[in-house]
Amino acid sequence: MNIWIFNHHALTPDMSGGTRHYDFAKELTKRGHKVTIIASSFHYSKYQEMKEYGDKEYLQETIEGIDFIWIKTPAYFGNGIGRVINMLFYTFKVLKIMPRLNLSNPDIIIGSSVHLFAVWAAYKLSCRYKTPFIMEVRDLWPQTLIDMGISKWHPFILLLGRLERYLYKKADKIISNLPYSYDYIGQFVEREKFIWISNGVDLSNIKYTLKEQSEKFVISYAGAIGVANNLQTLLHAAKELKNKEDIYFRIVGEGAEKEKLKTFVRENNLQNVSIENSVPKSEVSKILQNSNVLYFNLKDSPVFNYGISSNKLFDYMASGRVVIFSTNAKNNPIKDANAGYSIAPDDVEQLEKTILEIYNLTDEERIKIGEKIRAYAEENYSIEILTHKLEKLLKEEIKKFNA
Numbered sequence: 001m002n003i004w005i006f007n008h009h010a011l012t013p014d015m016s017g018g019t020r021h022y023d024f025a026k027e028l029t030k031r032g033h034k035v036t037i038i039a040s041s042f043h044y045s046k047y048q049e050m051k052e053y054g055d056k057e058y059l060q061e062t063i064e065g066i067d068f069i070w071i072k073t074p075a076y077f078g079n080g081i082g083r084v085i086n087m088l089f090y091t092f093k094v095l096k097i098m099p100r101l102n103l104s105n106p107d108i109i110i111g112s113s114v115h116l117f118a119v120w121a122a123y124k125l126s127c128r129y130k131t132p133f134i135m136e137v138r139d140l141w142p143q144t145l146i147d148m149g150i151s152k153w154h155p156f157i158l159l160l161g162r163l164e165r166y167l168y169k170k171a172d173k174i175i176s177n178l179p180y181s182y183d184y185i186g187q188f189v190e191r192e193k194f195i196w197i198s199n200g201v202d203l204s205n206i207k208y209t210l211k212e213q214s215e216k217f218v219i220s221y222a223g224a225i226g227v228a229n230n231l232q233t234l235l236h237a238a239k240e241l242k243n244k245e246d247i248y249f250r251i252v253g254e255g256a257e258k259e260k261l262k263t264f265v266r267e268n269n270l271q272n273v274s275i276e277n278s279v280p281k282s283e284v285s286k287i288l289q290n291s292n293v294l295y296f297n298l299k300d301s302p303v304f305n306y307g308i309s310s311n312k313l314f315d316y317m318a319s320g321r322v323v324i325f326s327t328n329a330k331n332n333p334i335k336d337a338n339a340g341y342s343i344a345p346d347d348v349e350q351l352e353k354t355i356l357e358i359y360n361l362t363d364e365e366r367i368k369i370g371e372k373i374r375a376y377a378e379e380n381y382s383i384e385i386l387t388h389k390l391e392k393l394l395k396e397e398i399k400k401f402n403a
Contacts, residue, residue: 001033001394002104006122007112008090010039012063013205015050016254016278017043017224018311020138020177021112022066023202027387029065036067036103040090045224046254046278047077058097071097078256084156091117098125105129107398110175112136116163123170132401134394135171140184140306147302164188172397175390177309179331184306197389199309200381206285206318208374210367211292216248217359220291222284223312225255230299232257233326235264236348237355238273245272247359252276252287288319292366293358297326300345304329314381320374322358322366326351337376339369 005025011017025035041051041059051059051070059070073089076082109131111122119135126133142160146152152161168174168188175197176185182194225231231251238249249272251261258275265273279287288294294316298304308329316323317333324341325334334340341358343350358366 001028001398002107003028003033003035003110003394004106004108004122004125005035005037005110005112006094006118006125007037008040008087008118009044009114010037010068011043011281012068013281015043016280016284017045018199019202019281020199020311022063023200023383024387024390025066026064026202027383028391031387031391033391034067034104036069036106038069038071038094038098040073040086041070042073042075042086045226047075049075057093060101069097069101087115087117091121094118094121095124099128106131108132108134108394108401110134110136111167112138113141114139116141116160116167119167120163123167132172132397133170134397135167135174137174137176137178137181137185138309140178140181143184144303147305172401173393175393179307179309181306195389195393197386197393198381199311199314200383200386201311201314201318201377202383203318203378205282206288206315208318208320208371209289211289211321214290215246217246217293218248218250218291219293219295219355220250220252220287221295221297222250222252222279222287222315223310225251225253225258225261227257228299228301228303229255229257230297230346231261232264233297233346233348233351234295235261235268235270235273237351238270239268240348240352241355242270242272244359247272247355249273250276250287250291252278254278284315285319288315288321291319291321293324293355294319294321295324295326297345298329300328307331314377317373317377317381320370322369323373324351324354324358333376333381334373336380337373339372339376 005021007021010021011019012022028035042049053072057072061068071090071093073086076086109122109126111119123133142157174194177199179196241247262275296313323334326343326345335342341354
């Protein structure tokens, strides 16, 4: 198969962030397929350009057998009009540039949200090249924006709503990484059109090793630092535990809330906390391996009624460490693994008690919990298993389309 994937925010392991399509493409390439990923190289959480374009509008490169086409888009910060402009630049440049490249015609095209304009561009190109069109939903726009407080009558929301319904209708198949998203998508399409394919983890990148002995009991968070992550809760727990001199907290990542967290640490003179710059995905495993506990928190929000599918969580699980999972999301991989700790979000007192409970376990008890979590990730969220599911779907849709 010759597969084109349009994902505005696709990343490679030398960048920090989720690598869903890179991981799928790498595995598909091993199986003899050709994969091209079309992305912007302006990083969505670092708010910086990751490539050097000179006077070019796009770049082409091959990484681990995967063909990447990077589209130059304008810089922005936050979630204002600048981000919308960036989305539109990606969309219209894709439509202009792709037909000029004289690439081999695709057998199938995947258009992946976050934003729907990228998915629309993928649909338009699927019409041009007469291929099946797969819509992938990783965020339920515009419903996610409504759940975050934007009026459902806002003109931008109304536009997205019309575009969403149009694309659902045109898609040959709809993939989502959110396990309960059909509760929403089912308003628009029949069940047969929908399939859940979770995010997962490349187990070859996250090796399981025992933590080296050290003087510190380390609790780490590695990922985006945004409003939804509400890492203020972790800092409040660190403040309550600052007299426990051997308990240390690490926050590693980038995002709009980072400076606010740094200010809190300074104002409260928290010597037991470090807030560090993000690292490439390829280096995340070192942070996880040097931790005793890994923390995952998401604010209580209707956004998570359809479940979550966090790359970060699956990396945590694969590392074989004790995980504190602090959300009210509809799905709970930690509870499903029957290991780790599931607590209410944004509850400082419960988080503090949970940290102390894990701290008071023996090394053997913590190792046993971590091994159980690792085994569950291997059995359910490995990239090999998930790619097999994707490969089967793509082959079936090509066969139906060409029948």
